[in-house]
Amino acid sequence: MKNHDEYLYIGRQLLDAQPFSKLVGAKLTTFNEGEAVLEIPIKENLLQQNGFVHGGVLSYAADNALTFTGGSVLGPHVLTSEYKINYLRPAIGESLIATGLVVYAGKRQAVCRCDVEVIENGEKKLCATAQGTIVTFDPSLKM
Template sequence: MDKNELFNIGQKALGAQSFSSLLGTKLTVFQPGEAVLEIPVRKDLLQQNGFVHGGVLSYAADNALTFAGGSVLGPNVLTSEYKINYLKPAVGQKLVARGNVVYASKRQAVCRCDVFDTKDGEREILCATAQGTIVTMSSEKPEAGH
C-alpha cells in the first residue's frame, strides 16, 4: 500500500469519528509507524483558568497513539491502555499530537505521543507526553448496550 492510500484510509477513519469532527481534528501525517493530529484551540475547549482542558490533551494523545498503532496493525484497533503526563498548561492556538510506534507485533503496538502547543506559528512547546498499547480487535461489532 502506498503512502497516499494509507493517508486516505486514515482520513476516512478520522471522518467516521464524530467526536473528532466536533473538536475540528485534522490528520496531517499518517504513514507507517507515525501519525500527527492537529486540533485548533477554541474558547469552548478551555477550562476555568484559561488553559486547554486536560481532557482535550488526553483525547489528542489517545487518538494519535491509536492512529500510529493502526498505521502498522491495520484499521481494526483499539487502545488497550495508555498513560499521560501533563507537563505544562496549553495556552496556544493549536495542539499538535505526534504519535509513533516504539514496537509492534502482529496483535499489538506500543506507541508514544508528544502533545505540543503552538501559537502564531511560533515554536512548539511540549505540554504532555503519553505512552500506550494499541491492540487489534475482532471485526465483529459488539451488541448494543455492551
C-alpha cells in the first residue's frame, strides 16, 4: 500500500503528461486510495460568453477527478467508460475544486462520484456533480 506522498507524486506525473490538463492549469492537490482532488484556477480563457466557467471545463474537471479516483484503486491503466454530470449553478469565482470518491471498486471497474465546487469570495459553492464508471485496459493492446 502506497502512502499519501507516493500516490500524489505518481498522480502529478500522470496529470503532467496530459497536455490538455496543462492548458487549463489543473493541479492535483490530493490523491489517496479512493480519493482525488483537482483544482483549476479560473482564468478568462475558461469562460463562456456570459462570464461563467464553460461547461466543458466543469466536465473536464469531473471526468479527470473521476478517472484519477478510479485509478487510485484500479491502477494506472484506466479509462472513463461513462459518466453523467449535472450542472447545478453557474460557476463564477476564483477556482474550481473537483473532489472524486470511490463508491464501489471491483477488479476491473470502479464506480466513482465527483462534486465540482467553485471558490467565490473564499466560500465553496457546489456547481456540478457527476458519477462515472472507470475501467481498466491492457496498455499493450492497440485500441
